[in-house]
Amino acid sequence: MKCVHVFVSGRVQGVFFRAFTKRSADDCGVRGWVRNLSDGRVEAFACGDEAGVDCFLNEVKKGPPASRVDDVEVSLAAPADIREERDDFRIIY
Numbered sequence: 001m002k003c004v005h006v007f008v009s010g011r012v013q014g015v016f017f018r019a020f021t022k023r024s025a026d027d028c029g030v031r032g033w034v035r036n037l038s039d040g041r042v043e044a045f046a047c048g049d050e051a052g053v054d055c056f057l058n059e060v061k062k063g064p065p066a067s068r069v070d071d072v073e074v075s076l077a078a079p080a081d082i083r084e085e086r087d088d089f090r091i092i093y
């Protein structure tokens with residue numbers, strides 16, 4: 001299992017980025033969460049098989065049509081960092 005902690009900056013709030021991220025996670029078969037940060041970035045945590053996580057990262061780097069992704073910081077994480085055991089991907093409000 002591969003897990004990543006992701007910070008996305010650019011025009012990523014108010015453009016359905018979290019919904020896009022959830023849909024991408026569901027399509028790629030990863031679990032985890034996504035949320036907006038007060039500094040304008042989006043934070044996500046995703047776990048799955050290597051191909052699924054790579055698929056997820058490729059989509060997040062593109063973003064939805066209304067967004068502009070300037071930077072994506074990715075670090076490897078431990079599955080325990082997911083906060084709670086979940087079998088899905090959720091948006092944190």
